[in-house]
Amino acid sequence: MLLLGLTLPWQASASAPDDGAALVRALARPAPARTAFAEARFMAVLEQPLVVSGEMAWLGGDKLERRVDKPRRETATIADGEVTQQRDGKKPRSFSLKRAPQLQVLVDSFVALFGADAVRLRQAFTLEHGGDAAAQWTLTLTPRDARVAKTVARIRIDGYGNEPRCMQMEEADGDVAIDLLGPLAAKMPPAPTREALAALCRGG
Amino acid sequence: MPLRARIALLLGWLLALAGLGLLIAQRLQVSTDLRSFMPAPATPDQRLLMEQVGEGPGSRLLLLAIHGKSDGELAALSQALAARLKGDPRYAQVLNGSFDLAALDPRLLPYRYLLSPTLDHESMDADFLADQLQQRLDDLSSPAASLLKGLLPRDPTLEVLKLAERWAPPKSPQVREGVWFSGQDEALLLVQTVAPGFDPQAQQQAIDGIEQAFHALPGSAGATLAFSGPGYFSVVANAQTRAQADWIGRISTVGFIVLLLFAYRSLSSLLLAALPVASGALAGIAALTLVYPQVHGITLAFGFTLLGVAQEYPIRVLSHRRAGEDAVRSVRALWPLLLTAIASACIAYLAFYASGVNGLKQLAVFTIVGLLAAGFSTRYLLPRLLPARVRDVADARWLIAARRFVDRLPRPRWIPLLVAAAAVLMLALAPGPFWQNDLAALTPLPKDLLQRDARLRASLGAPDIRYLLILQADSADGVLAMSERLEPEADALVARHVADALELPSRYLPSIATQRARQTKLPDQATLQQALAQALQGLPFRHDLFAPFIADVAVARTLAPLTPQAFAGSPLGQRLAAMLVQRDGHWLGLGTVSGLHDAAALQAWAERSGGAVRLLDLKGAAESLVASYRTRILRALGVATLLLVLTISVALRSLRRAWHVLAPMTLATFLVLAVERAMGIEVSLFHLVALILAAGLGLHYALFFERDTGDPAEQRRTLHATLVCVLSALLVFGMLAWASIPVLRAIGLTVSLGVAFHFCLSILMAPHAGQGDA
Numbered sequence: 008m009l010l011l012g013l014t015l016p017w018q019a020s021a022s023a024p025d026d027g028a029a030l031v032r033a034l035a036r037p038a039p040a041r042t043a044f045a046e047a048r049f050m051a052v053l054e055q056p057l058v059v060s061g062e063m064a065w066l067g068g069d070k071l072e073r074r075v076d077k078p079r080r081e082t083a084t085i086a087d088g089e090v091t092q093q094r095d096g097k098k099p100r101s102f103s104l105k106r107a108p109q110l111q112v113l114v115d116s117f118v119a120l121f122g123a124d125a126v127r128l129r130q131a132f133t134l135e136h137g138g139d140a141a142a143q144w145t146l147t148l149t150p151r152d153a154r155v156a157k158t159v160a161r162i163r164i165d166g167y168g169n170e171p172r173c174m175q176m177e178e179a180d181g182d183v184a185i186d187l188l189g190p191l192a193a194k195m196p197p198a199p200t201r202e203a204l205a206a207l208c209r210g211g
Numbered sequence: 212m213p214l215r216a217r218i219a220l221l222l223g224w225l226l227a228l229a230g231l232g233l234l235i236a237q238r239l240q241v242s243t244d245l246r247s248f249m250p251a252p253a254t255p256d257q258r259l260l261m262e263q264v265g266e267g268p269g270s271r272l273l274l275l276a277i278h279g280k281s282d283g284e285l286a287a288l289s290q291a292l293a294a295r296l297k298g299d300p301r302y303a304q305v306l307n308g309s310f311d312l313a314a315l316d317p318r319l320l321p322y323r324y325l326l327s328p329t330l331d332h333e334s335m336d337a338d339f340l341a342d343q344l345q346q347r348l349d350d351l352s353s354p355a356a357s358l359l360k361g362l363l364p365r366d367p368t369l370e371v372l373k374l375a376e377r378w379a380p381p382k383s384p385q386v387r388e389g390v391w392f393s394g395q396d397e398a399l400l401l402v403q404t405v406a407p408g409f410d411p412q413a414q415q416q417a418i419d420g421i422e423q424a425f426h427a428l429p430g431s432a433g434a435t436l437a438f439s440g441p442g443y444f445s446v447v448a449n450a451q452t453r454a455q456a457d458w459i460g461r462i463s464t465v466g467f468i469v470l471l472l473f474a475y476r477s478l479s480s481l482l483l484a485a486l487p488v489a490s491g492a493l494a495g496i497a498a499l500t501l502v503y504p505q506v507h508g509i510t511l512a513f514g515f516t517l518l519g520v521a522q523e524y525p526i527r528v529l530s531h532r533r534a535g536e537d538a539v540r541s542v543r544a545l546w547p548l549l550l551t552a553i554a555s556a557c558i559a560y561l562a563f564y565a566s567g568v569n570g571l572k573q574l575a576v577f578t579i580v581g582l583l584a585a586g587f588s589t590r591y592l593l594p595r596l597l598p599a600r601v602r603d604v605a606d607a608r609w610l611i612a613a614r615r616f617v618d619r620l621p622r623p624r625w626i627p628l629l630v631a632a633a634a635v636l637m638l639a640l641a642p643g644p645f646w647q648n649d650l651a652a653l654t655p656l657p658k659d660l661l662q663r664d665a666r667l668r669a670s671l672g673a674p675d676i677r678y679l680l681i682l683q684a685d686s687a688d689g690v691l692a693m694s695e696r697l698e699p700e701a702d703a704l705v706a707r708h709v710a711d712a713l714e715l716p717s718r719y720l721p722s723i724a725t726q727r728a729r730q731t732k733l734p735d736q737a738t739l740q741q742a743l744a745q746a747l748q749g750l751p752f753r754h755d756l757f758a759p760f761i762a763d764v765a766v767a768r769t770l771a772p773l774t775p776q777a778f779a780g781s782p783l784g785q786r787l788a789a790m791l792v793q794r795d796g797h798w799l800g801l802g803t804v805s806g807l808h809d810a811a812a813l814q815a816w817a818e819r820s821g822g823a824v825r826l827l828d829l830k831g832a833a834e835s836l837v838a839s840y841r842t843r844i845l846r847a848l849g850v851a852t853l854l855l856v857l858t859i860s861v862a863l864r865s866l867r868r869a870w871h872v873l874a875p876m877t878l879a880t881f882l883v884l885a886v887e888r889a890m891g892i893e894v895s896l897f898h899l900v901a902l903i904l905a906a907g908l909g910l911h912y913a914l915f916f917e918r919d920t921g922d923p924a925e926q927r928r929t930l931h932a933t934l935v936c937v938l939s940a941l942l943v944f945g946m947l948a949w950a951s952i953p954v955l956r957a958i959g960l961t962v963s964l965g966v967a968f969h970f971c972l973s974i975l976m977a978p979h980a981g982q983g984d985a
Contacts, residue, residue, distance in 0.1 A: 048352060052363055055751040059352045073354065083354045088282065088388040090354050102355065103286070103309075103389025110354045158357055178357070 028125045030136060030144060033169040035123030038067030042188050045195035047204060050182045056199055060192060065121040071114055085114055112159045112176070116148055120164075120171070132162075143167055143209070165208040173208030221596055224486060224588075231493040238500035241412075242507050257839075259681065259799070260832040269674040269803050270408030271303070271789070274439040274667040275421065276397035280430075285398040286388030288425070288434055295424040296402060301417050303785040304403040308384065308391030319781060321766040322773050323370040324733055325726040327377070335368075335734050335764070340746035343368045348750060365759040378719065378783060384670045393670045397437075401671060403786065404442060408676075411449040414442035439664040441676050444656055455950050463946040467939050474935045475529050476602065483596050484525035491521045491585030498580040499573055507570050513900050514577035516958060519943070520556060520907040521585035523936050524549060527915070528589055530932030531925070534603040538594035546590055548918055551862040552911050553586040558858050559907075562851035566843050604931045605924035613934075614927045617974055626975050630878055634885035641888035646841065647895040648834035672712055672805050680713065680802030680817070681825040687775050687791050690800035692722035693823055700816065701802075709813055711806030719778075719787040726772035733768045736761060837896070844899055852877075855910075863917075872913040875972035880906050882972075883964045897957040905965025908940060912969050916977040933970065940966045 045060040061075040071085040082093045090110060092100045104111050112131070119128035128134065132151060138144035148162040158179055165173040174186040185204045187195055196203055277285050277292075293307040324330065333339050347367055350359050362371065384391040384399055391399040402421065406413030418438060425436045471481050495514060499506045527549060532541045557579045564575035604610060667673070682697070684690045694717035701713040721729075734742065739761055747754065775791055778784030792799045802824075807813065810826075817826040860869040880902055887898065915929045940962065947959025 046352070048356070050351065050356075050360070052360065052753055052756050053351070053751045054753050057348065057352050057751060075352065079349055081349065081353060085354070088286075089386075092353055092355060094349065100355070101386065102358065103386065113354075182360075 030146065031120065031125045031128060032123050034120050034166075034171065036065070036121045038065055038121070040065045040121045043190075043192040044186045044188050045192040046184055046186045047195065047199040048182065048184045049201060051180065058195060058197075058199065060195065063117075063186075063188075065117050069114060069118055071117055085110060112148075112150055112155060112162060116162055116164075173204075175208070217596055220592065224490075224592055224596075228486075228489060228493055231490075231497045235493065235496050235500055239496060240500075240505045241511065242505040254832075254835065256827055256832040257836050258794075259679075259827060260829055260836060269676040269679075270441045271404045271406070272408075272440050272673055273402040273404060273417070273421070273442055274664065274671060274673055275400040275402060276393060276437045276439070276663075276667055277400075277425075277434055278395070278397040278437070279433055279435045282388050282392070282396065282398075284430060285392075285396075285434065286390045288428055288431060289390040289398040289400055291428045292421070292425055293400060295428070296421065299420060299424070301405055301420050302402050303405050303789070304401070304783075306401040308386050308399070309389050319773070319778075320365075320371070321763045321770060323366070323374055324764065324767040325729050325770065325772060326721060327370040327373045329368065329370060329373060330729040330732045331725075334732055335739065335742065337742040337745035340367070340742055341750075344746055344750055344752065348752075364756050365763060367757055367760055384672070391671065393667065395666075399667065399671055401673060403789070406442070408441040409445050411445040415446050415449075418443060418446060437663065439660070439667050440673075444660070444664075447656060447660065452952050452954060455952050456947075456955055459946045459950055459955070463943040466942045466946075470935070470939055470942060471526075474604075474931070477598065479598050480529055483593060484529060486596075487525050487585040487589040487593055488518070488521050490588045491518055491581035491583075494584035495577040495581030499577050502576055503573055507573060510570055510573040510577060513574050514581065516900065517560075517574070517578045517904050517907070518581045518585070519904060519940070519962075520911070521582055522939065523908065523911050523932075524553075524586055524589040525593060526935050526939070527911075527932045528593060528597075530604055530935060531928045532597075532603070533605070533924075533928075535599070538597040542590055542594045548914055549586065549590070551859070552914055553582055555855050555858040555862070555910065556907050557582055558854045559851035562847040562849075562854060563844075565850065566847040568840070568843055571844070571847065603924070603928075605927040607931075610927050610931055614923070614930050617930060620975065622975055622977070626972075627874060627878055630882055630972070634878070634881045637885035637889040638881075641885075642891050644893055645888065646838065647893035647898075648837045649830075669806060674712075674714065674803030674805045675807055677828060677830050678804040678807060678810070678813070679827045679829060680715070680800075680804060681827050682716070682800035682802065682823065683797060683825075684800070685797055687793070687798045688723050690791060690798045691717050691720060691775075692724060694800055694802070695722055695725060697820070697824060704813065704816060707812070709807075709809045709816075710804050711808075713802060713804055714790075715802040716787060716790040716800045719783055719790070720773060720775060723772040723774070730768060730770070730772070733764055735768070736765050739764055841896060841899070844896065848899070848903070868917060871917045871976065871978055872910070875913050875976040876906055876909040876969060878976075879909050879965065879968035879972045882968045883961060886964060887961065892957075892960075895954075895957060897954050898961050901958040901961035902965065905962050905969060908936070908962075908966055909969030909973065911936065912973040913977070916973045937966055937970045 041062055041064040043060070044063050045058065048057040050057065059075045060077045061073065064072045064074075066072060069086065069088075073083045073085075075081045075083075080095050084091045084093075085104065088104045090102055090104055104114065115127065115131040118124065119131065128148070130151070132148035135147040135149070136144070137147070144166055146164045146166070148164070150156045150159055150161075156179065160177040160179045163173075163175045163177070164171050165175075171188055172191050174188060176184045176186075178184075183201065185199075185201070185208070187204070187207065191207065194207060275292075277288050279285075280288070289307045290309060293305045293309070296302050296305045344367060347359070347363060347369075350356060351363075359369070362369065384393060386392070393399055402417075404414065404417040406417050408414065421438075422436065425431055468481065471484070472478065475481065492515065495518065496506070496511070499510070527545060528538070528542055531545050532538055560575045560578050560582075562575075563571045564579075566572070668675075682690050682693050684693050694715040698715060698717060701715060704710065705713055733739075743757060743761070744754075775784065775787055779788045790801045790803075792801065804813070814826050817824045856869065856873060859872055860866055863869050863872070883902060883905065884894070887894070892898070912933055915933060918929065920926065944959045944962035944966070947955050948963050950956050950959060
């Protein structure tokens with residue numbers, strides 16, 4: 008089954024029953040779909056990871072919202088190719104999605120996953136699917152666009168059943184952002200390490 | 212003349228023409244820059260206009276709009292086009308709204324602490340740095356992280372972004388997909404050309420370069436690139452005028468050939484008759500290329516118009532030939548009169564040479580050399596080539612009838628008085644202003660182009676090209692210091708909606724004093740390191756991360772302040788250079804005005820500033836320049852008239868005969884002017900030039916009609932020649948009178964009316980042909 012998914016990456020979900028497509032279908036949510044998240048960023052410029060938490064939402068279409076509640080409230084809205092950041096007491100800032108490829112990746116993966124749009128998912132990424140479709144699974148998305156790949160190396164989503172639990176974005180320069188999703192978000196340790204988070208993502 | 216000798220002569224003539232052609236091809240440099248045709252400016256505003264026409268920051272700006280595809284594709288095209296144009300030496304600045312860190316030359320990066328206003332109200336201490344670093348930490352956890360990550364070590368206070376914001380156009384359009392978009396889903400770009408705005412040829416090259424770059428882009432198929440801006444308009448006006456002139460020219464040439472074939476029934480005569488005019492034109496241009504390094508396009512256009520007189524010479528020769536008579540003999544009989552006509556025209560044009568205006572001097576050289584070459588080749592070369600004539604036009608039945616009709620016309624003495632009175636009345640009662648000072652009104656642009664320009668200009672916040680704010684000081688730095696002082700007032704005016712934006716030179720570069728003041732606020736290395744260490748407490752940044760920042764601040768402390776000269780190497784410095792002009796030992800700063808709503812308020816502010824700022828209305832200055840130009844032409848015309856009276860009187864050796872030649876000509880000229888004014892036409896430079904041509908033609912009619920040969924057949928030939936001349940002139944210029952472009956219509960209508968009036972008045976005011984009625 009894994010082989011089939013790898014060798015026929017462009018095949019539409021309807022034409023061949025591969026379990027990646029089945030998983031994508033299983034992950035579908037009606038908009039708006041919201042999930043709590045806690046994110047740890049491991050960056051070369053930082054000695055300790057940066058931890059924020061809040062709520063991510065797919066508002067339907069290409070609209071995403073990422074609201075950070077801690078440590079400081081900030082809302083980022085992604086719509087129509089523009090990212091708008093709103094921070095308390097500051098003027099909103101806007102920039103193009105084009106300038107932030109890792110956000111483009113985020114939009115592509117979220118919209119495709121929540122909207123169960125396997126075609127779009129396969130247009131943006133090569134998919135690698137591992138684990139058990141009914142229980143513990145891992146979906147690895149590698150950007151096809153060379154320009155995007157210069158910034159984002161891959162996205163790895165861990166889940167159980169039809170629930171994604173973790174999302175890990177590896178940037179090309181080695182920086183990593185690990186998001187714990189849903190109920191798991193509450194389990195973010197105060198001083199996370201990559202290993203601890205990886206264990207959280209894998210473990211049930 | 213034996214056939215072999217004739218062939219040799221023809222070949223020799225053609226060879227000489229080819230030689231002239233070769234000389235011209237090698238040496239001719241046509242300048243299309245309007246300025247070289249203009250007179251030397253007299254007032255300070257005019258001088259500034261001449262320097263600024265096409266050179267000013269606003270007039271070199273091209274506005275580009277791409278549409279016809281999805282936002283994403285248009286944005287990609289906008290980015291790719293901007294990237295291509297940025298390397299091209301033809302363009303000083305390319306803006307498309309994408310935030311561009313490369314706008315500041317990497318070599319100049321340490322200057323950011325002297326250029327950015329941050330240090331005017333902050334000091335780089337632990338508190339400030341702590342606040343900044345906390346904000347950067349928030350940035351790192353935000354979606355913008357990957358944008359800023361790279362800047363962080365060198366520029367933790369994001370001075371580069373503050374400068375980019377400061378240098379973005381004052382009123383930016385909305386940004387979608389990272390680039391500017393208009394409300395009508397077009398991706399927008401601003402391109403500043405290196406070439407002056409009113410040099411159509413150079414602008415054409417700049418526009419072609421953009422078009423080529425655009426069409427070479429993958430994905431450009433299906434998308435449309437539209438231009439606007441002064442440079443584009445000068446190209447459109449040029450192309451439009453040329454296209455219509457060419458189209459009309461082709462039709463009237465065919466008509467002209469048919470007319471001559473009908474009149475002379477000889478193809479070889481017709482072809483040969485073209486040689487004198489060709490000789491005149493080639494000799495005229497060749498003379499210009501030898502005397503002047505550059506020939507102005509308008510000189511050539513005016514010159515060819517005026518050279519139209521020369522077409523009369525061969526026509527006279529062809530009409531005055533008798534059956535069986537040697538052409539050389541016919542010409543000999545005709546020559547004194549023809550020479551009088553040529554000489555008087557040339558002497559009159561000498562007045563233009565004395566005008567002192569380079570464009571008019573060139574015009575004089577071209578026409579005088581051209582007329583002489585055409586005249587003398589008509590006298591000495593053409594007759595030796597013409598085939599033996601068997602038919603005398605004087606025997607044509609219709610001509611006999613026509614001559615009889617003309618001779619029977621009553622010629623009451625009160626006709627001149629009546630015509631003069633009518634002309635005076637019409638001139639007195641004519642509606643509207645007498646003179647047309649707005650040259651742009653002669654080549655108007657299609658309304659949709661102007662509307663698009665207004666729309667793009669409004670959405671891009673691009674500066675108005677009509678108004679400039681002028682700051683004057685002893686040095687470039689003085690201008691910048693003054694500009695800094697004025698900035699708060701200018702901001703207040705913008706806040707009051709006097710204008711959408713006022714852009715002063717200090718926006719791009721602070722004065723040396725300001726840069727020094729900022730520099731002294733930069734802490735020394737030890738102090739900065741200490742402050743940074745304090746600010747970093749409790750923050751997760753790597754402790755050695757900001758070494759590049761510390762190094763840059765250390766460099767910035769020792770930098771010599773940035774001067775416009777040093778800045779000029781970078782694209783933004785080019786932008787600044789366009790706003791600073793050195794003149795007569797002092798410096799001028801040119802501020803631009805965008806979206807002016809209240810010219811009076813801006814003017815009042817300028818007046819209150821006590822001479823520090825002046826509001827220059829380029830349109831007003833241009834009109835005063837045209838007016839002074841016209842004064843020079845009129846003065847030259849006055850002198851030309853005197854010379855003409857003198858030449859004709861001397862040539863005819865009789866004041867009475869001179870009166871018979873000059874009176875109808877003068878009267879007809881004023882009549883044309885009067886009729887056009889009565890039609891509500893405002894008189895422009897082009898009308899004046901056309902009047903001069905018509906007067907030249909009228910001189911011929913009057914001269915030939917006045918000639919009393921006592922030979923009815925010869926009088927019939929005179930009538931024939933004049934009729935052919937009148938009809939051909941009416942054909943060529945009558946066609947032009949129907950043109951939709953005012954400048955062509957001005958020439959066409961004036962010459963057509965002129966030819967008609969000159970013809971009628973020369974007949975009606977000619978002395979009666981005594982016993983001539985056969």
